[in-house]
Amino acid sequence: MYAGKFAQVCQTTKDALRHYDEIGLLKPTSINENGYKVYSASQIIDFLAIASLQEAGFSLEEIRNFQKQHDPAMTLRLFNSKKAEIEAKARKLKESDSLLNRQLHHYRRKRNGNQVSWTAQTTGAWSKRKNPTSCRQESLCKVATRKTYF
DSSP: OBHHHHHHHHTOOHHHHHHHHHTTSSOOSEEOTTSOEEOOTTHHHHHHHHHHHHHTTOOHHHHHHHHHOOOHHHHHHHHHHHHHHHHHHHHHHHHHHHHHHHHHHHHHHHHTTOEEEEEEETTEEEEEESSGGGOSOTTTOOOOSSOOOO
C-alpha cells in the first residue's frame, strides 16, 4: 500500500513516515517507478511497536538502537532502565501534586478568612494563621515571623 494509505491505517502522517524512513526506523518495502513509497501490511505491526515504545517514553534513537540489537539481555536492561526512569518521574510528579494540594488547602483556608497573611519561603508558601492549631497539615502550616500581605 502507498504511504498515504499506510499513514491513514496507522493513524499517523506521511511526514512521520518520511522521517522514520530518513532515520532508518521504518523503511518502505519498495519505491515504485514513479517514486511512490510502498509499505506492506506486515509493517503495520512494526509501526505499532514503534508507536507503543514512543508512548512508553522511548526516543526514536533508542527505538532504532533497540531494532538493531536483537539481544534479549540488552532489551531487558533497556526496558528496566526506562521503567526506573518513568518511576522516578512518577515519584516527582506525585511530590509536586502533593505540594500543590497543600497549597490549595491553605489558599482555600485563606479565602475563607482563616488566614492572616502569607509569606514565601524557599521551600514553598507558608502561612501565619489566627489559630495555628486549626490546620491539619502542620508540616506546611508553620507560623511565619514576617508578615507579607497580598
